[in-house]
Amino acid sequence: MNENIIGINSSKGNKIRKLLKGELGLILILVVMLLVFSFLSPYFFTSRNLLNITRQVSITLIVAIGMTFIILTGEIDLSVGSVAALVGVATAFTLKQTGSIFVAILVGICFGAVLGLINGVITVYGKVQSFIVTLAMLGIARGIALVWTNGKPISQLPANFSAMGAGYIGPVPISTIIAACVFIAAYFYLNKTKHGVYIKSIGANREAAKLSAIPVNKYRLLVFIIIGCLAALGGIVTTSRLLSAQPTASEGLEMSVIAAVILGGASLSGGVGTVLGTLLGAMLIGVIDNGMNLIGVSSFFQQIVKGVIILVAVLAKREN
Amino acid sequence: MKEVLVLEKISKSFGGIHALEDVDFSLLEGEVHALLGENGAGKSTLIKILTGVHQKDSGKIKLFGKDVKILNPVDARYKGIAAIYQELSLIEDLSVAENIFLGNEPTKDILGTVNRKELFDLASQKLKKFNIDINPSIKISELGMGQKRIIEIIKALAIDAKILLLDEPTTGMSKVEIETLFKIMKDLKKHNVTMIYISHHLEEVFSVCDRATVLRDGKNVKTFEVENLAIPDLVQAMIGRNLNDEFPKRRGKPGDGIIFSIKNFKSFNMKHEIDLDLKKGEILGISGIIGSGKSELALGLFGVDKKEKGKIYIENKEVNIKNPGDAKKEKIAFIPEDRKTQGLFLNQNLLLNLTVANMELVLNNGVINSRKRKELSTITAEKLKVKPLDLKMQAQNLSGGNQQKIVVGKWLCGVPKIIIFDEPTRGIDVGAKTEIYNLINELADKGTGIIIISSEFKEISGVCDRILVFRNGKVAKEMSAEEATTENILTVALGG
Ligand SMILES: Nc1ncnc2c1ncn2[C@@H]1O[C@H](COP(=O)(O)OP(=O)(O)OP(=O)(O)O)[C@@H](O)[C@H]1O
Ligand SMILES: [Mg+2]
Numbered sequence: 001m002n003e004n005i006i007g008i009n010s011s012k013g014n015k016i017r018k019l020l021k022g023e024l025g026l027i028l029i030l031v032v033m034l035l036v037f038s039f040l041s042p043y044f045f046t047s048r049n050l051l052n053i054t055r056q057v058s059i060t061l062i063v064a065i066g067m068t069f070i071i072l073t074g075e076i077d078l079s080v081g082s083v084a085a086l087v088g089v090a091t092a093f094t095l096k097q098t099g100s101i102f103v104a105i106l107v108g109i110c111f112g113a114v115l116g117l118i119n120g121v122i123t124v125y126g127k128v129q130s131f132i133v134t135l136a137m138l139g140i141a142r143g144i145a146l147v148w149t150n151g152k153p154i155s156q157l158p159a160n161f162s163a164m165g166a167g168y169i170g171p172v173p174i175s176t177i178i179a180a181c182v183f184i185a186a187y188f189y190l191n192k193t194k195h196g197v198y199i200k201s202i203g204a205n206r207e208a209a210k211l212s213a214i215p216v217n218k219y220r221l222l223v224f225i226i227i228g229c230l231a232a233l234g235g236i237v238t239t240s241r242l243l244s245a246q247p248t249a250s251e252g253l254e255m256s257v258i259a260a261v262i263l264g265g266a267s268l269s270g271g272v273g274t275v276l277g278t279l280l281g282a283m284l285i286g287v288i289d290n291g292m293n294l295i296g297v298s299s300f301f302q303q304i305v306k307g308v309i310i311l312v313a314v315l316a317k318r319e320n
Numbered sequence: 321m322k323e324v325l326v327l328e329k330i331s332k333s334f335g336g337i338h339a340l341e342d343v344d345f346s347l348l349e350g351e352v353h354a355l356l357g358e359n360g361a362g363k364s365t366l367i368k369i370l371t372g373v374h375q376k377d378s379g380k381i382k383l384f385g386k387d388v389k390i391l392n393p394v395d396a397r398y399k400g401i402a403a404i405y406q407e408l409s410l411i412e413d414l415s416v417a418e419n420i421f422l423g424n425e426p427t428k429d430i431l432g433t434v435n436r437k438e439l440f441d442l443a444s445q446k447l448k449k450f451n452i453d454i455n456p457s458i459k460i461s462e463l464g465m466g467q468k469r470i471i472e473i474i475k476a477l478a479i480d481a482k483i484l485l486l487d488e489p490t491t492g493m494s495k496v497e498i499e500t501l502f503k504i505m506k507d508l509k510k511h512n513v514t515m516i517y518i519s520h521h522l523e524e525v526f527s528v529c530d531r532a533t534v535l536r537d538g539k540n541v542k543t544f545e546v547e548n549l550a551i552p553d554l555v556q557a558m559i560g561r562n563l564n565d566e567f568p569k570r571r572g573k574p575g576d577g578i579i580f581s582i583k584n585f586k587s588f589n590m591k592h593e594i595d596l597d598l599k600k601g602e603i604l605g606i607s608g609i610i611g612s613g614k615s616e617l618a619l620g621l622f623g624v625d626k627k628e629k630g631k632i633y634i635e636n637k638e639v640n641i642k643n644p645g646d647a648k649k650e651k652i653a654f655i656p657e658d659r660k661t662q663g664l665f666l667n668q669n670l671l672l673n674l675t676v677a678n679m680e681l682v683l684n685n686g687v688i689n690s691r692k693r694k695e696l697s698t699i700t701a702e703k704l705k706v707k708p709l710d711l712k713m714q715a716q717n718l719s720g721g722n723q724q725k726i727v728v729g730k731w732l733c734g735v736p737k738i739i740i741f742d743e744p745t746r747g748i749d750v751g752a753k754t755e756i757y758n759l760i761n762e763l764a765d766k767g768t769g770i771i772i773i774s775s776e777f778k779e780i781s782g783v784c785d786r787i788l789v790f791r792n793g794k795v796a797k798e799m800s801a802e803e804a805t806t807e808n809i810l811t812v813a814l815g816g
Contacts, residue, residue, distance in 0.1 A: 192688050194679035201676050204665035211624065211662050212677040212730065213648035271667050 026264065026280040029313060030287065037291030044294055047171070055173035057286030059084075059234045061279060062179050063253060064260040065186045066230030068278045069223045071261055072190075074203040074270025075130035077227050079119060081253030082141035084235030085246070087111045089145045091236050092154040092245030101161055108236045109229055115141060116228020120221040138254070145247035155244035165241025175237050182230065186275045199223060203270025259310055260285055284313070322349040323385075324514050325370075325483060330379035332365055334717065337708060339365040340538045342379070347483070352505065352515045354525045354532035354546070357558055358749040359721025360707050362538040363518050364406050367485045370516075371396040371403045402481035404472050406488045406518075406720040406747065407660050410460045417443030417456035420475045446474055450504050465492030465658060465743075466610040466775070470500060477508075484508065484515045488720065490524060491746050492657070494609040494775035495810055502528050520721070520749050521776075522551050534558055559751040566750065567782030568758050572765035574602035574785050578636065579769040580652075580738045585630030587620030591793030593630060598738065598769040603760065605784030605804070606773045608813045613793035614773045615657055618740050622654040623647045634737070648677070650738075653731035657742040657773070663727035666716040670706070671697050673715050673726050678734040700729040703759065705752055720747045728756060738769045745779065757783050777806040777813075789813055 038045035063080050070077045091108035095101065119137055123130040167174040190196035198219050201209040210216050234253070239245045263281030266273025288309060292302045325347040332340040340362045347353055355363050368374040370381070372390040381388055383399060390396050396403070410419045417440045418425075426442060428435040443456035452470055460468060469492055476484060486505075490498050505515065505528055517529055525532055526546060534541040534557040541557045555563050580598040594617055598604050606614050619625045621632070623641040632639050634650050641647050647654065656662035665673050674697040675682055682693040694711060701709050704725040706718070715723055724747045731739065741760070745753045760783065764770050774780050780787055781804040789797045789812040797812045 193686060194683060194688065197672060197676055197679055197688070200668060201665055201672065204668050205661075207662055208665055209676075211622070211644060211654065211656050213644040214676070215643070215645055267667075271665065 023265070023274070023276055023280060025316065026277065026284065026313075030280060030284050033284065033287050033291065037287065037294065041291070041294040044291060049290070049294075051171060051173060051176065053283070053286045053290045054176040054179070056290060057282045058173070058175040058179035059237050059250075060253070060256050060260055060285065061282040062182050062237070063227075063231050063234040064257045064264075064278045064282050065182055065275055066227030067257045067261045068186070068264070068266060068273050068275055069190075069199060070130075070227050071258075071266045071268060072199050072203045072270060072273050073220055073223050074206070074268075075123065075220070075223070076258070076268070077116075077119065077130065077134045077224070077231075078254050079115070079134040079137035079141055080227065080231040080234070080257060081250040082138045082145070083112055083115045083228060083231040084238060084250040084253060085248065086115070086141040086145040086148075087232040087235035088239035088245040088249055089148055089154060089247055092157055092239055093148070095157055095161060096154065099158070101158070104161075105236055109232045112228040112230075112232020112235070113225050114228070116225045116231070117221070119228070120224025123224065124217050124220045142247075142251075149245070149247045151247060153244045153246045157239075157243050157245075159243070162240055162243045165237045165239070166243070175241070178233070178237065182233070183275060183279055190275055195219065195222075200271055203272075205271075256285060263310060263313055284309075321351075323347065324349045324383070326380075326382040327366075328380040328382070330366070330369065330381070331377045332362075332369060332374060333377060338538050340369075340376075340535075343535065343538070343540055345533060345540075347514050347516065348531075349514055350509060350512045351530040352509065352517050352528050354529040355516050355518045355535065356522070356525070356532055356554060357535035357541075359725075359747075359752060360537075360719040361535040361558075363535060364487055364719060365538075366535075367403060367405070367487050367516065367518070370401060370483075370485060397479055397481075400480075400482035401485065402476040402479055402483070403485040404469075404476050404487060404489050406491075408468055408472055410468055410472060410475070412461040413459060415457050415459055416447075416454060416463075416471055419460055419471060420446060420456070420478050422475070424478055446478070450474065450500070450507075452500065464610040464615075466494055466497040469493055470497060473501065473504065477504075482513060484513055486515060487518045488520065488747055489517075490519055490521060492610075492743065492775070494813075495777065496609050496814070498524070520747065520753075522554050522750065525554070526551075536560065555750055558749070563750060563754060566754055566757075567779075568754060568761060570603075570761050570764065570785075572601055572761075574764075575600035575767065579634065579767075581633045581636075582621070583631045583633075585617075585620065585632065586628045587616065587625040588628050589616045589625040590620055590628075594795065596788070596795075598771060600769060601764045601767045602786065603764050603770045603772060603784045605780040605787040606771060606790060607775065607777060607780045607787060607809050608790030608796075610775060612790040612813065614775075614790050615742055616793070617790075618654060618656075618742050618771075618773055621647070621740065622652060651734075651736050653677075653734065653736035653739045655728055655731060655739070655741045655744055657746070659723050659727045659746070663730070664715045664723055667714055669712050669714055670701065670718075670726060671711040674700050674711075674729055674733065677730050681733060696733045700733050701726075703732070703755075704729050705755060721749055721752065724748050725752065725756075732759070732763075736768065738771070739763065740771045740773070742773045743775070744772065745774075745776075777809040781805060781809065791815055 043049055067077060087108045090111045091104045094107040095104035119134050122128055122133045163174055165175055198214045201214060202216055202219055206216060238249055260281035261278050263284060264277030288306055323346050327343060327345040329342045330340055331342055357363055365374060369376050372392040372395050420443050421439055425434045426438040427433060440456050447454055447456060454467055469489055473489060489501060529546050531543060532546055533543040552562060577600045578597050579600045582594060582596050584593040586593045591613055608614055620627060623643045623646050632641055639650050675693050682689055682696060697711055706722050706725050715726060728744055745756055760770060772784060785801055787799045787804040788795050789809055791813060
C-alpha cells in the first residue's frame, strides 16, 4: 500500500516537472513569443497572419515529422533538402511530360521513397553511419537535380498545380491542411500502433530491441523510406508554391528541420521525442521568423537571434 | 579503531521517493562493512552520495575526522574514495588496459600523448599482481560478465584508494571469480583499505565482512557484528519477517512428453555441437563457470547468433529459427543475462519495457488498446513486486534489483511454451528471489518447459529438476537434483 502511494506522488511531481521541461515549457515559450510580437506589431496577432505562419511552417513541419522518426531510431538524415529539390524537379518534369498532376505527385513521392530506401539500405545493411550516408546523398541528390535541369528552374507549370502550395480552402491554406493531416497520421502511427513502440525501442536500445523479437533492420529501413516520402512531399509543396521547380530550392532545409525536432525535445541519441514537440518546435521557429520580419529585423540579424533562442531553449530543457 | 567515515542523518529523495531518510553509518579503518537491504532500500543511493554522483539533501559526511562535501566522482577519487558501481561502466570498444587507466593514462610528454607501451605494461602488472589471467589488449566486449566485473575492480584500484565501495561486485561472477575477488579484498585489507560491500548473497557477508548494516525503505534498521550472527537474523532485519524456504518446493512434476529438443546444434559462436531434451513442465538447469558456453547456447537457440548446424524440435516438430522473431513465433521466450545492454530500454518507461515484446496482446485491429496495455503491465509488475509500481517511471530510475524484475517480466505476459532464463535473479533480494522461484514453479506446473542458466550453483541445485554442467562449451555431466550439490557442480565445472 505504502509504496503505491509513494509511487503516485512521485509520478505527479515528476509529471509536472517533465511537462515543464517538455511540451508545456515549449508552449510557454511560444505564448511569450506571441505576446512579445503582438506588442511590437499590431498586424502580428491577426487571424490572417497566424494562418500565414502555419502556411510558412508547413513544409518544415512535414519534413520535421519524418526527421522525428529518424531521430527516434537514433539516426539522422541530412539529405532532406536535396531530396526535396530533386523530387521537385522530378515532379515538375513529369507534370510537363504527362500533364497529369496525380501522376506527377505519385512519381515525386516514389522518387523520395527510393532515395530514402537507398539511404536506409546503405546505413542499415552496409553498416555505415547515417550521418555519413546522408551527407553523401545531400551532395548526390542536389547534383542530380542541377545536372538534370542544367541549373535552370523548370517553370511554366500548369496553373492549377499551385493549389497545394499556394491555394486556400476558405481562409485556411491548403499546405497547412496537408501538414495537419501528416501530423495527425504521424501522431496516431507513433502513439497508437506497435510500429511507434518499436521505433522508440530501437532508438533506446537496439540490442534489447533485437532480443525482444523486433525485426530491427526492417523498421530502421522503413523509417528511412518514411522520411524520404515526407521530404518528397515537402519538395512537391515547395514546387507547387513557386509554380516552378528550382534545383537550388530547399537549401539548408535540414538545419531548420533538425532544429525544430531538437527544440521539440527529441534527443539525438535516440528513443526520445514526440511529434507534438516537433510541431511546437516548428511553430516556434515559424513565429520567430514571421515576427522578426514584421517588425523589420534585418535578415542577417534574424539568424543570430534564431540561433540564440534555440540554444537558450535547449539549455533550459537540458536534463541535469 | 579509528572511524574513517561517519555519516550523520543523511537524507535523499528523488521527486516524491525517499531513497534515504536520516541514515547514520560509520566505517572503521580496515574493516569490510556489509550494506544490506531489499531492492530499493537505498544502498546504491548511499554509495552514489559517497562518490558525488548524487548530492545529499541533508546530513553530514565526516571523512577522516573532517566535515567534507563530495562534489563529484573526480573529487571523491581525489579524496581517496573509489567505487565499483552496480551497473558496469566499462567502455566496450576499448581494450582492457585502456579501460583500467581511463582518465588516468600514463603519458610520454607534456602534450599528454598516451604512452601505449607503458599503458599495457602497467595493466599486465596490475593483472598479474592479482593473479588474473586476462589479456590486457583484448576488447572489453569480448569478455564475459564476471571478467568484466573483475576488470572494473582493477580499474577502481588503479588509484590508491583508502576507501573502496563495492556495489554488488559478485553479480555475474561464478564461484571461481568470487574467490579471486575475495583474495583481492583480503589483500587490500592488509593494506588498511576500508571497504563497503553490498550484496544480496548473504553467505558472502560471512566470508569477507566484519560488520553489517541493514537498511529498509531508506532507514537504518541495525548494525551487526558479523561474528556470532546467522543468516536468518539478517533476513529478518532486511524484510521484517522470516523466510522459511529460500527455494520453494515444487508441487508438480515434469511430464512425459518432450516439448523441446535439439540435435547436434551449433551456432557460429559455440565451440561444440550440443544435444538436449526438455520435458513438458521440466525445469532444466544449465551451469558452469563463466566462459563455459552457457549463454552462447541460449543466444543460438533464440536465433540471435546464426545457426551453423543441427536441428531444433518443438513438440517433435522440426522448426526453423533464423532470428528472435521466429523464436517468438514458436513461443520461445528468452530473458538475457545483462539487463543494461540486452534487457532494458533504460530511457523508456515501464509500460514500454513490460509490453514491447508482446505488443500483439494489446492490439485491437492493429490499434494499441491503452487500457489493456496498462492492465497487462500492472499484472506483471504486481506479480514481481516491482517497487515503486509506477508505469510512467523510466526504467533507469528503478533500483538495480527492480530493473531486473522488469527484464524477467518482459516475456511473462505472453504465454510462452519454452522459457530460457539467463541469470534470472541477478541483483534480486532474498525475498523477491523466492517470489521468482515460485513464479517459475507455477509456470512449470502449467507445462511450460523451462531452462535456467545460472552460474550460481546454489540456485541451480535449489530450483532445477535436472542439471547439465557445461565445461569448455560441452555438456560435461548431467545430474539429477539430488546429485547436484554445490560441491559436485563445482568439481565438474572445473574439470574434476
Ligand atoms: N535517479 C533516480 N530517480 C528516481 N528515483 C530513483 C533514482 N535513483 C534511485 N531512485 C529510487 O530510490 C530508491 C532506492 O534506490 P537504490 O538504487 O538506492 O536501491 P538499492 O538499495 O540499491 O536496491 P537494489 O538492491 O535493487 O540495487 C528506489 O526506490 C529507486 O527507485
Ligand atoms: Mg542497488
